[in-house]
Amino acid sequence: MLVTSLPDIRYLSAFSGSSGVLIVTAEGQDILLTDFRYACQVREEVDPGIETEIHNESALSAARKRLARENHAKVAFESRYMTVAEWTNWKSEGGPPLEATTEWVVELRMKKSESELAALRRAAGVADRALAEVLDTIQSGVTELELASHLDRAVIEHGGERSAFETIVQFGDHSARPHARPSRRQLTRGEVVLFDFGAIVDGYASDMSRTVAFGKPDPELATVYAIVLKAQEAAMDGFHVGLAGRYAVALGRDVIEAAGYGPQFGHSLGHGIGLEVHEPPGISRRSEHRLEADTVVSVEPGIYIEGLGGVRIEDVVRVGSSAIEVLTSAPKDEFIIL
Amino acid sequence: MLVTSLPDIRYLSAFSGSSGVLIVTAEGQDILLTDFRYACQVREEVDPGIETEIHNESALSAARKRLARENHAKVAFESRYMTVAEWTNWKSEGGPPLEATTEWVVELRMKKSESELAALRRAAGVADRALAEVLDTIQSGVTELELASHLDRAVIEHGGERSAFETIVQFGDHSARPHARPSRRQLTRGEVVLFDFGAIVDGYASDMSRTVAFGKPDPELATVYAIVLKAQEAAMDGFHVGLAGRYAVALGRDVIEAAGYGPQFGHSLGHGIGLEVHEPPGISRRSEHRLEADTVVSVEPGIYIEGLGGVRIEDVVRVGSSAIEVLTSAPKDEFIIL
Numbered sequence: 001m002l003v004t005s006l007p008d009i010r011y012l013s014a015f016s017g018s019s020g021v022l023i024v025t026a027e028g029q030d031i032l033l034t035d036f037r038y039a040c041q042v043r044e045e046v047d048p049g050i051e052t053e054i055h056n057e058s059a060l061s062a063a064r065k066r067l068a069r070e071n072h073a074k075v076a077f078e079s080r081y082m083t084v085a086e087w088t089n090w091k092s093e094g095g096p097p098l099e100a101t102t103e104w105v106v107e108l109r110m111k112k113s114e115s116e117l118a119a120l121r122r123a124a125g126v127a128d129r130a131l132a133e134v135l136d137t138i139q140s141g142v143t144e145l146e147l148a149s150h151l152d153r154a155v156i157e158h159g160g161e162r163s164a165f166e167t168i169v170q171f172g173d174h175s176a177r178p179h180a181r182p183s184r185r186q187l188t189r190g191e192v193v194l195f196d197f198g199a200i201v202d203g204y205a206s207d208m209s210r211t212v213a214f215g216k217p218d219p220e221l222a223t224v225y226a227i228v229l230k231a232q233e234a235a236m237d238g239f240h241v242g243l244a245g246r247y248a249v250a251l252g253r254d255v256i257e258a259a260g261y262g263p264q265f266g267h268s269l270g271h272g273i274g275l276e277v278h279e280p281p282g283i284s285r286r287s288e289h290r291l292e293a294d295t296v297v298s299v300e301p302g303i304y305i306e307g308l309g310g311v312r313i314e315d316v317v318r319v320g321s322s323a324i325e326v327l328t329s330a331p332k333d334e335f336i337i338l
Numbered sequence: 339m340l341v342t343s344l345p346d347i348r349y350l351s352a353f354s355g356s357s358g359v360l361i362v363t364a365e366g367q368d369i370l371l372t373d374f375r376y377a378c379q380v381r382e383e384v385d386p387g388i389e390t391e392i393h394n395e396s397a398l399s400a401a402r403k404r405l406a407r408e409n410h411a412k413v414a415f416e417s418r419y420m421t422v423a424e425w426t427n428w429k430s431e432g433g434p435p436l437e438a439t440t441e442w443v444v445e446l447r448m449k450k451s452e453s454e455l456a457a458l459r460r461a462a463g464v465a466d467r468a469l470a471e472v473l474d475t476i477q478s479g480v481t482e483l484e485l486a487s488h489l490d491r492a493v494i495e496h497g498g499e500r501s502a503f504e505t506i507v508q509f510g511d512h513s514a515r516p517h518a519r520p521s522r523r524q525l526t527r528g529e530v531v532l533f534d535f536g537a538i539v540d541g542y543a544s545d546m547s548r549t550v551a552f553g554k555p556d557p558e559l560a561t562v563y564a565i566v567l568k569a570q571e572a573a574m575d576g577f578h579v580g581l582a583g584r585y586a587v588a589l590g591r592d593v594i595e596a597a598g599y600g601p602q603f604g605h606s607l608g609h610g611i612g613l614e615v616h617e618p619p620g621i622s623r624r625s626e627h628r629l630e631a632d633t634v635v636s637v638e639p640g641i642y643i644e645g646l647g648g649v650r651i652e653d654v655v656r657v658g659s660s661a662i663e664v665l666t667s668a669p670k671d672e673f674i675i676l
Contacts (some may be wrong), residue, residue, distance in 0.1 A: 017517070018517060035604070036516075036604030036605070037515070037516045037517045037604060037605060038517070039644075040514070040515050040644060041515065041518065056604070057624075077422075079421065079422040079423035079426060080421050080422075080423040081421065082421060082422050083417060083418050083419065083420060083421055083422070084415075084417040084418075084420050084421070084422055084425045084438060085417035085418040085438070085440060087422045088417060088438065100422060100423070100426065102423060145494050146494075149490065149491045149494055152487065152490065153487045153491070156483050156484075156487055161519070162504070162519075166500070176378070177375070177378050177379065178374075178375045179355070179356065179375045179376070180379065181499070181500075266373070266374030266375060266394070267374070267375060286395075306377075306378060
C-alpha cells in the first residue's frame with residue numbers, strides 16, 4: 001500500500017516531515033521515501049525497522065519506479081489523498097495497477113493509545129493555561145489580532161509546539177461569522193469575545209472555543225449562551241461507545257432547535273481530533289463513523305445571530321467505555337463577564 | 339469549468355473563504371457555491387457580477403447537482419485540485435462528464451496586475467520591517483521559538499494580516515536542515531541565525547530568508563555566505579522574460595557547484611509567489627514554465643553543511659521587460675555579525 005497522507009505517514013512511521021511517501025508491504029517491510037531536505041530528520045525520527053530512501057525527485061515518482069521494478073500485481077492507495085493528476089501520471093508513467101481504498105489508516109487512528117491520549121491531554125492543558133493568561137489581560141481597545149497573537153505566544157510559553165490552526169478571536173457581531181479571521185477591530189464594552197484555538201503537543205492537537213462577555217452582554221446573547229451550554233452538555237451526556245456520528249449530532253442539535261435557534265446553528269457538532277485537528281469520526285449528519293472507546297472528539301455547538309454576535313463552546317472529550325473524559329478544563333458553566 | 343482550488347477561486351471571484359466551488363461558464367456567468375459559514379462573507383467580498391449560492395451540503399455536491407440538471411456535455415476541471423475520491427464520487431453520483439485540465443487558472447495568475455504588484459510590494463515591506471525589529475532584540479539565550487513568535491507578532495504590527503507560512507528560525511547546526519521547525523534551543527555566541535518567513539497583505543504573500551551571525555561565525559560559513567550571495571546575484575542578473583524555469587535554476591546552481599558545494603544545495607532555486615507562497619513558475623530542474631513580464635518569483639539559493647550550519651538568502655523579485663525589480667529590501671550584502 002502506498003500511504004501519501006502526511007498524518008498517516010507520521011502515525012505509521014513517526015516521520016514528521018512535510019513531504020514523503022510510505023510503502024507498506026504485505027511482508028511487513030515498510031519503506032519511507034522522502035527528499036534531501038529531510039535526510040537528518042529521517043535518521044532521528046523514523047522507527048528503526050523501517051527502510052528509508054532519500055531521493056532528488058518527488059517521493060511519489062521514486063515510489064512508482066521502485067514498485068514498478070518490483071513487479072507488484074497491484075498497489076492499494078488512499079483515494080482521498082491522491083489527486084487525479086497524480087493518479088493519471090502514475091498510470092501513464094507505467095506504475096503498477098492502483099486499487100483505491102478509503103480511510104484504512106485514518107480508521108486505525110480513531111482509537112487512541114495511552115501515549116496518544118497523554119499527548120492530547122497535555123495539548124488541552126496548554127490551551128487552557130494559555131486562555132487563562134489572555135483572559136487576564138483583556139482591556140478596552142485591544143484588537144482581535146493582538147489577542148490572537150497573544151494566544152499564539154502563550155501556547156508556546158505554556159509548552160505547546162505551536163497553535164494547532166489559525167487562532168480565531170472575534171468581537172461583537174463579528175463573532176456571528178463562524179470562520180472569519182481576526183482583524184484590527186478594537187474591543188468595546190458590551191461586546192462578546194469568541195475564542196477558538198488549540199495547541200500542538202508531540203504532534204497532537206487540542207481545539208477549544210470559549211465565548212465571554214466584555215461588560216454586560218446583550219440579553220439575547222446571555223440566553224443563547226445558556227442554550228449552547230445545555231446543547232453541549234446534552235451531547236456529552238448522550239455520547240457512548242457505538243453511537244453513530246450522524247445520530248450523535250442530534251443530541252446537541254435537538255436542544256438548539258427546541259429553543260428556536262436551529263437555523264442559526266449551521267455547522268457540524270464536532271469532529272475527531274488527534275494528529276489532525278479534523279479527523280474521523282465526524283459528528284455531523286454526513287458522518288459514516290461510530291464513536292469507539294478511546295476515540296477523542298471535539299463537541300462544539302454554536303448559535304450565530306447576524307448583526308448581534310455568536311456563542312460557541314467547544315471542549316475535547318475522550319469516549320470511554322463507561323463514561324466521557326473531558327480533556328478541556330477552562331471554566332464555562334457561567335457566561336463569564338469581564 | 340469547475341474551479342476547486344481556493345486561490346484560483348479568490349483570483350477569479352475575490353471570495354477568500356476556505357470552502358467553496360466556482361463554476362465558470364462559456365456564457366460568462368460565473369456561479370460561486372459555498373456553505374452557511376460564509377453567508378456574510380460572500381455578500382461582502384464576491385464580485386457583484388457573480389451569482390452566489392449557499393448550501394447545507396458540500397459545495398462540490400451542490401455543483402454536481404446543478405451541472406447535472408443543466409445537462410452540460412462536459413465540464414472541465416483542474417486535475418491537480420481534485421482527489422481521486424471526489425472524481426470517483428462525481429462519476430458514480432451521475433455528474434456530467436469531466437475533462438481534465440491543468441493549470442488553466444494558475445497560469446493566468448503568473449502575470450501580476452498593478453494592484454497585485456502593489457500588494458506584493460507591501461507584503462515584502464512588512465517582512466523587511468518585521469525582521470529589522472527582531473534583529474534589534476537578539477540576545478544570548480533567546481530561543482528559536484521566541485524569535486519566531488516575535489517575528490509573527492511584528493508582521494502583524496507592521497501591517498500584515500498574518501505570517502505567510504510557519505515562520506522558520508534556526509540556530510547553529512540546526513540551520514543545516516532546510517525545513518526544520520523552530521525549537522526551544524537557546525542561542526549561543528558563534529552560531530548563525532537563519533530566518534525564513536513572510537507576510538500576507540491583501541491575500542498576497544512575501545517570502546524572505548536572511549542568515550546572520552551571532553558573534554564571530556565559523557570561517558567556512560563566512561565563505562559559504564559569500565558563495566550563496568554570489569549565486570543569488572548571478573541568478574537575478576540572468577533572469578529575463580522568456581527564460582525557462584528549468585534553465586533559470588542553473589544560473590544560481592552553477593556558482594554553487596563551481597565552489598564545490600553542489601551536494602549541499604538540495605532544493606530548488608526559487609518559486610513563483612502571489613496568492614500562494616509557492617505557485618508557478620517554479621525555478622527548478624522540473625519546472626515547465628517560463629519567466630514572463632510581471633511574473634514575481636523568489637530567489638533562494640542555500641548551502642547546508644551538516645553539523646555546522648546553513649546559509650540561505652532569499653528575495654522576491656519581479657521580472658520586468660527590461661530589468662528585475664527586487665521587492666525585498668532587507669540588507670544582505672555583508673554577512674551581518676550581531
